[in-house]
Amino acid sequence: MPVQLKTLLPLFALFILIFLIARHFLIPDSFGKYGHYRADSMDEIAALPVHYAGKSLCIECHDTEAEMLALDQHAGLSCEICHGPNAKHADDYEVKEFLVKDGSRKFCGRCHSINAARKLENVIQVDIVEHHPEKEKCIDCHNPHAVWEIKE
Known part of the structure; x- marks a missing residue:
C-alpha cells in the first residue's frame, strides 16, 4: 500500500466519524418521518397565530363590494389577495391595519x-x-x- 494512502485513509475515516457524530446531534429525531421533512414542524406551524380572516368574514360587513365582486372576473379570489391578512380587522372593525393596494x-x-x-x-x-x-x-x-x- 502506498504511503499516501496510509496517511489519507485514517484522515478520511476521521472525517466520516466527525460527520456521523455531527449528523446525529444536528438532525432532529422527527426528520424523515414523512419523507424529507421534519415532522414536528407541522405542529409548530399549526401553533402560529392566524392572520387571515377569509372571504366569508369580509362579505359579512362589506356586502356592497361582495355583490359587485360576485359578478366579476375576480369572484373566485379571496379579498386578502389584494388587501392582505385581515384577521385583526375581522375581530375588531376599528383596527385598520390591513393593506389597501x-x-x-x-x-x-x-x-x-x-x-x-x-x-x-x-x-x-x-x-x-x-x-x-x-x-x-x-x-x-x-x-x-x-x-x-x-x-x-
Whole structure:
C-alpha cells in the first residue's frame, strides 16, 4: 500500500466519524418521518397565530363590494389577495391595519401582465406598459371589485 494512502485513509475515516457524530446531534429525531421533512414542524406551524380572516368574514360587513365582486372576473379570489391578512380587522372593525393596494400597474401586473405560462382563458393579460400609458394606475379606469365597469 502506498504511503499516501496510509496517511489519507485514517484522515478520511476521521472525517466520516466527525460527520456521523455531527449528523446525529444536528438532525432532529422527527426528520424523515414523512419523507424529507421534519415532522414536528407541522405542529409548530399549526401553533402560529392566524392572520387571515377569509372571504366569508369580509362579505359579512362589506356586502356592497361582495355583490359587485360576485359578478366579476375576480369572484373566485379571496379579498386578502389584494388587501392582505385581515384577521385583526375581522375581530375588531376599528383596527385598520390591513393593506389597501395602490392599484398600480406594478401591483395589478403581478397577475395581469403578459406571461406565456398563464392560460389566457383563466387570466386576462395586458401589456402593462402599452395599455393606456397616460394612466398611472389601473384603478384610474377599473374598479377592482367590478373590473369591467370602466370609470369615466
